Amino acid sequence: LERVLVVGGGMAGLHTVRSLREKGFQGAITFLGAEQHAPYDRPPLSKAVLTGSGRATEQEVGELAFAFDFAEAEVDCRFGERAVAWAPGVVSTETGVELRYDRLVVATGSEPIRLGFGETLRTYEDAVRLRARINGGKPMAIVGAGWIGAEVATAARDAGTEVVIHEARERPLAAVFPPQVGEAMAGWYAQAGADLRCSDPVDGPPPGTDHTLVAVGARPDTRWLGEAFHRAKDGSLLVSEHLETNVPGVFAVGDVAAYRSVRYGGRHIRVEHWDNALRGPQALVPNVLDGVGAAVHDPVPYFWSEQFGRMVQYVGHHTSADRMVLRGDLAAATWSVCWLDPHGRLTAVLAVGRPRDLAQGRRLVTAAAVLDAARVADAGEALTSA
Numbered sequence: 001l002e003r004v005l006v007v008g009g010g011m012a013g014l015h016t017v018r019s020l021r022e023k024g025f026q027g028a029i030t031f032l033g034a035e036q037h038a039p040y041d042r043p044p045l046s047k048a049v050l051t052g053s054g055r056a057t058e059q060e061v062g063e064l065a066f067a068f069d070f071a072e073a074e075v076d077c078r079f080g081e082r083a084v085a086w087a088p089g090v091v092s093t094e095t096g097v098e099l100r101y102d103r104l105v106v107a108t109g110s111e112p113i114r115l116g117f118g119e120t121l122r123t124y125e126d127a128v129r130l131r132a133r134i135n136g137g138k139p140m141a142i143v144g145a146g147w148i149g150a151e152v153a154t155a156a157r158d159a160g161t162e163v164v165i166h167e168a169r170e171r172p173l174a175a176v177f178p179p180q181v182g183e184a185m186a187g188w189y190a191q192a193g194a195d196l197r198c199s200d201p202v203d204g205p206p207p208g209t210d211h212t213l214v215a216v217g218a219r220p221d222t223r224w225l226g227e228a229f230h231r232a233k234d235g236s237l238l239v240s241e242h243l244e245t246n247v248p249g250v251f252a253v254g255d256v257a258a259y260r261s262v263r264y265g266g267r268h269i270r271v272e273h274w275d276n277a278l279r280g281p282q283a284l285v286p287n288v289l290d291g292v293g294a295a296v297h298d299p300v301p302y303f304w305s306e307q308f309g310r311m312v313q314y315v316g317h318h319t320s321a322d323r324m325v326l327r328g329d330l331a332a333a334t335w336s337v338c339w340l341d342p343h344g345r346l347t348a349v350l351a352v353g354r355p356r357d358l359a360q361g362r363r364l365v366t367a368a369a370v371l372d373a374a375r376v377a378d379a380g381e382a383l384t385s386a
């Protein structure tokens, strides 16, 4: 094994490169990324970067960058260069360069779904443009009351900017959470003075606003790979629990991959969150270096969001077959919701301002612990197995 090529200069790509060297790989590493910058952290783009005062680009993006010395690690970095085609053993870039590899890691992440109007938020440059709009003082519109829509609405209200959020479904995050939870979240918008309009799909720029942010989700960036790869319906690359695609020697990790989860009945799941992009490379690299089968990627999914002054954290995965148990009052500043499967096993926890529930829940979900529903409902008691 002499040459590893990592395509996609985001978090999953960076951690792959770092882990290759940490685990002793001494061959050539080429790291290709379409953005001009070295890999940086994306979550602050819809949080601190929007509310910050703004500094020189290089300084600000430098502060967001992951600390890693590419020169010392002898990584051939090609930032600002996009992969445009794949053939067995070779990836071509937009400048016509052909990069040969023994193992290929695809970490090209997601790109925002666009609606033909308005702007989207994925990159540092997007965030800087959005910050100028938010601070411009003119009313703005957001399409989509999902995680990013809520965080941007928070930043707009913090800046005193009027904001209308148009949500196609009947409440925020209707595809993810049951009605009581979505309705409680809708209340947060109202308390912050954000005008949330549900059951209100839009197909053009909402009138009366100066600027529209479209935040209706993201799709995996895989089109450049061509036809040889098996994909899920959403375009993500189907990979095994070892993160290998159907093409031997080609792996995928981070937002771009739908991995086979043993924990969730062998289904392929795509997790578009930071923690997955951090953990994926740790399992991926042993499979690249020591042979497929060396490690399994199957974490309990975790993510967080900071919105309307609240820390919202979710761990696990629940389905509509699971029973929801509330801890606390949904109208209060802090509460949690737990989901128990028909056997009483804890499958997921949503914690709002209750980090201890999250930490204990994470351990219990990982252990598939059985909980007593009546005790779970007592918010004064710690979460423990029955």
Ligand code: FAD
Residues within 6 Å of the ligand: 007, 008, 009, 010, 011, 012, 013, 032, 033, 034, 035, 042, 043, 044, 045, 046, 081, 082, 083, 084, 107, 108, 109, 110, 121, 122, 123, 148, 221, 224, 253, 254, 255, 256, 271, 272, 273, 274, 275, 277, 302, 303, 304, 305, 306
């Ligand atoms: P990405 O970060 O998308 O990186 C992929 C990189 O590959 C990009 O730089 C892209 O330009 C590059 N690329 C794409 N195509 C090509 C190509 N053909 N050739 C070369 N390079 C290419 N998660 C949380 O858990 N909590 C949060 O609070 C949270 N907040 C977020 C806020 C925002 C605004 C965004 C956008 C995401 C947020 N996330 C959050 C999600 C988290 O940031 C992602 O899950 C994570 O960035 C995924 O990492 P990745 O490396 O797989 O993909």
